[in-house]
Amino acid sequence: MSASAPYKILIAAQGEELNWKEAMNARLPDATIYTRDDTYNPAEIDFALLWKQPQGMMKSLANVRGIFSLGAGVEHVLSAPSLPKNVPIVRLEDAGMAQQMVEYHMYAALHFMRDFDHYMRSQNEGDWHPRDVAEISDFRVGVMGLGALGATVATRLSEMGFTVSGWSRRMKVLERVKTFAGAETLDEFLAQTDILICLLPRTDKTEGLLDRARLSKLPGNAAIINASRGAVIVEEDLLRLLDTGHLRGAFLDVAVNEPLPSDHPFWNHPKIRLTPHIAAATRIGPAVDQIAENIARIDKGETPLGLVDRDIGY
Numbered sequence: 001m002s003a004s005a006p007y008k009i010l011i012a013a014q015g016e017e018l019n020w021k022e023a024m025n026a027r028l029p030d031a032t033i034y035t036r037d038d039t040y041n042p043a044e045i046d047f048a049l050l051w052k053q054p055q056g057m058m059k060s061l062a063n064v065r066g067i068f069s070l071g072a073g074v075e076h077v078l079s080a081p082s083l084p085k086n087v088p089i090v091r092l093e094d095a096g097m098a099q100q101m102v103e104y105h106m107y108a109a110l111h112f113m114r115d116f117d118h119y120m121r122s123q124n125e126g127d128w129h130p131r132d133v134a135e136i137s138d139f140r141v142g143v144m145g146l147g148a149l150g151a152t153v154a155t156r157l158s159e160m161g162f163t164v165s166g167w168s169r170r171m172k173v174l175e176r177v178k179t180f181a182g183a184e185t186l187d188e189f190l191a192q193t194d195i196l197i198c199l200l201p202r203t204d205k206t207e208g209l210l211d212r213a214r215l216s217k218l219p220g221n222a223a224i225i226n227a228s229r230g231a232v233i234v235e236e237d238l239l240r241l242l243d244t245g246h247l248r249g250a251f252l253d254v255a256v257n258e259p260l261p262s263d264h265p266f267w268n269h270p271k272i273r274l275t276p277h278i279a280a281a282t283r284i285g286p287a288v289d290q291i292a293e294n295i296a297r298i299d300k301g302e303t304p305l306g307l308v309d310r311d312i313g314y
Contacts, residue, residue: 007031007295008044010061013051013070019284020049020070027288028295047295050077058082066090066298068291071282072097072149073229074308075202089308090294096283098152101199104227104279105153108251109162109195111273112223113139117249121270136161142193145228146172146179147314149280150199165189169205169312190217195225202229203313212237220246227253227279235266242271253279 009031011020017035024033034040042060051070059082067089069077074091077083111117115131122129139162143154146168158164158176166174167189171181180189190196196218200206211234215224224247226233235256241247249271255264258277266272294304308314 007046008034008040009047009049010034010036010040010042010045011049012036012053012057013049016051016070016284020288023284023288024049024291027292047298049291052076053080056081058084066295066304068092068294069308070287072280073201074314075229078308078310078313088298088304089310090291090304091306091308091314092282092287092290093148093306095287095290096285097280098149100280101149101153101227102156104253104275105157105197105225106160108225108227108273109139109141109157109197111251112195112249113162117223117271117273124270137163139163140165140192140194141197142167142189142195143177143197143199144168144189145199145201146174147199147201150197153197153199162195165192186214187217190214191219193218193222195223198224198226198232199228200232201314202231205313207231208234210234210238212240215241216246218247221248223247223249223251225251230255230258239265239269242269247271249273251275253277 007028009024011017011033013020021033021035024031043062045061045064047066047068048061048064049068049070053076058080064084064087067077067087069091072092074089077089113134113136118131141157141162141164143150143164143166146154146166150166151172151174154164154166154177155174165178165180166172167180167186169181172179198210209232215237238250242250251273252266253275254277255266260266266274294306297304
């Protein structure tokens, strides 16, 4: 099959399928693009573009040659029943998300560095009481997860003047960022972190990773920012440490269950700021460029960029 061959591509993405179809048609005009509402033969599908696809649909894609996740995470693909064993799974490496993540984390880090969490509570109490302005370099930011998004966030916060460190499963080298790697260094990393940023993927090893024991390793009065996956943090343990005063606050873009249930204690907690999973949205234009390039790579027998390691889950 040549690079200009008429591929058959299926898009299964909640709420966005028509937008993706239009963009893919423009980028690969010789391909035939289907959504779930179209009539198609599953056995003829060459490539599948997925985001929170219906359970069980993988079983029908007997001849698929590549599977693409249309977001930063891939757990919705890896957990799918009947996932083909030898088919490459490809994640988006940026697609416009990195800059959005930088903006979100700049805002959230400054929220704590400039004491806006305290001022928010002072406003509610009618208390006009200025606080001393801290030096930005006195705030030690720790970024958990140094993939494409985490590395960019860590680097940009360092350029702002924060003292930044990073932790990842395998050692990474970043300019102006002190890096840690492996489970044996996690406690040391947490102990020197005043603002913890979580940008870990959801895997078997990261689910529940930040429990009471690990969160207690953070210095007193530390804060947490989580814009990755809600399941990485044990919510009951986070609430307990906020209520006891060990942690000063949390800035959360994700939760274990989304949308967040109306009776969830996060909604009205005075030390928690919530956003509805909006830290970074996939930009369709850059994403379809990546997908088209990787389809061509797969077609040539080359390794696609952003290939997922199924053993580690990202």
